Amino acid sequence: MPVEALRTPDERFSLLPAFPYRPHYVDDLPGYETLRMAYVDEGDSTTEVFLCLHGEPAWSYLYRKMIPVFTGAGHRVVAPDLFGFGRSDKPVHDSVYTFDFHRNSLIRLIEHLDLTNITLVCQDWGGILGLTMPMDMPDRFKRLLVMNTAIPIGEPLSDGFAKWKGFAARAPEIPISGMFASDALGAVNLMDALAYDAPFPDNSYKAGVRRFPQLVPVEAGMEGVDYGIRAREFWSNDWQGDSFMAIGMRDGVLGEEPMESLRGVIKNCPEPLKVHEAGHFVQEYGQQIAKAALKHFAISA
Numbered sequence: 001m002p003v004e005a006l007r008t009p010d011e012r013f014s015l016l017p018a019f020p021y022r023p024h025y026v027d028d029l030p031g032y033e034t035l036r037m038a039y040v041d042e043g044d045s046t047t048e049v050f051l052c053l054h055g056e057p058a059w060s061y062l063y064r065k066m067i068p069v070f071t072g073a074g075h076r077v078v079a080p081d082l083f084g085f086g087r088s089d090k091p092v093h094d095s096v097y098t099f100d101f102h103r104n105s106l107i108r109l110i111e112h113l114d115l116t117n118i119t120l121v122c123q124d125w126g127g128i129l130g131l132t133m134p135m136d137m138p139d140r141f142k143r144l145l146v147m148n149t150a151i152p153i154g155e156p157l158s159d160g161f162a163k164w165k166g167f168a169a170r171a172p173e174i175p176i177s178g179m180f181a182s183d184a185l186g187a188v189n190l191m192d193a194l195a196y197d198a199p200f201p202d203n204s205y206k207a208g209v210r211r212f213p214q215l216v217p218v219e220a221g222m223e224g225v226d227y228g229i230r231a232r233e234f235w236s237n238d239w240q241g242d243s244f245m246a247i248g249m250r251d252g253v254l255g256e257e258p259m260e261s262l263r264g265v266i267k268n269c270p271e272p273l274k275v276h277e278a279g280h281f282v283q284e285y286g287q288q289i290a291k292a293a294l295k296h297f298a299i300s301a
Contacts, residue, residue: 002034003096005089006205012198013087017191019064023087029108037109038087039080043071048142048299049115052079053106055124055149056212057176059086061195062283066121069290073299080109082125084208086199097211099224103129110140119143119297123283124254125212128152132227135234144243145293147282148254150262151235153228154220160252161216168213173203183250184284185277235266244293245272248282255280270296 013023027036040060050070052063060079067077081088082102091097106129110118118141122130127149134141150157168174177193188196200206217224243266247259256274263269273292278285 003032004092005035005083006092007036007089008087008199008201008205012201013195015191016061016195016198019061019195021060021067025087026109026112029105029112032083032105032108035083035089035091037080037083037089037105039078039109040067041076041078041113042067043076044074045076048075048117048119050075050077050119050121050145051110051115051130052077052121053123053126053130054079054082054085055126055128057085057174057179057206057209058124058196058281059088059199061086061192062123062281063121063286066283066286066290069287069294073294075299078113078115080106081199082106082208084211090199090205090208092204092207094207094211097208097215099129099215099217099222099227103132103224103227106130107133107137110137116140117142119145121145121147123147123149124280125149128216128224131235132224132231135231135238138234138238141241143241143297144239144266145246145289146243146262146266147246147289148248148251148259148280150254150258151228151231151265152217152224153232154217154222154225156218157216158253158255158258161218161254164253165213165216165218168210174206174209176200176209180281180284183279183281185279187284232265237267239267242297243267243269244296245269246282246289246292247272247274248278248280248285249274249276250279251282253280 021040
């Protein structure tokens with residue numbers, strides 16, 4: 001059955017001086033044939049793949065400071081926009097947005113592009129979803145770069161998240177660019193603010209923005225809890241790859257305490273890079289993180 005969706009007009013993305021990357025599109029992912037997903041695909045397609053997964057309410061633009069570091073070192077970057085965000089189609093009805101809907105769409109994209117030698121780069125929902133995928137396709141994943149996220153298993157994450165979830169449920173409209181500007185202080189300029197607002201011409205495009213905070217599996221029985229339990233088992237016992245963690249220390253939602261808890265779950269995860277000026281959207285300080293991760297992984301070109 002076709003999914004009713006909106007498509008942001010291309011002209012909304014015409015002024016992106018900090019993001020010169022040509023979008024790629026796929027509209028035939030199995031199970032998603034009526035929807036178009038957008039993604040960035042840059043760099044050498046024959047080498048390491050950095051799969052950069054954004055969270056709420058961002059899009060691949062959030063990785064604009066990390067992409068050139070990875071490609072400049074000779075690697076490939078694939079950065080999709082989740083359905084409901086960025087240049088991807090935006091289902092209109094809140095009920096479409098489920099944990100399985102988004103997780104499976106990312107798995108189908110990985111299969112469609114036949115990605116291997118993947119370094120998973122994730123934050124926020126990019127981690128909530130992304131950290132549940134390697135357990136079901138372990139041969140495709142090689143490394144992990146994880147930032148300000150969690151693996152929820154039906155338990156509260158933090159007081160900060162509870163407040164954010166409550167605000168998102170009550171607010172008549174969530175101010176997108178304002179969230180980034182207030183979180184990243186001077187790291188977000190006027191053109192960046194326009195870029196973060198670009199995917200959403202009006203509130204009718206924001207079903208995903210409204211729904212995502214309510215979907216985080218923080219209560220027993222919620223969809224995604226079983227994935228989280230399995231994922232924690234995988235990362236604790238079965239993960240054989242290398243890992244690197246960065247923490248935006250000003251984050252009141254998924255900051256140092258939740259991230260240290262997550263570090264205890266990830267096998268052989270070293271001491272994190274603590275970015276003291278960064279908030280939740282730590283990728284706004286991503287150049288230093290990307291360089292430090294490449295040095296740690298010893299795969300710089």
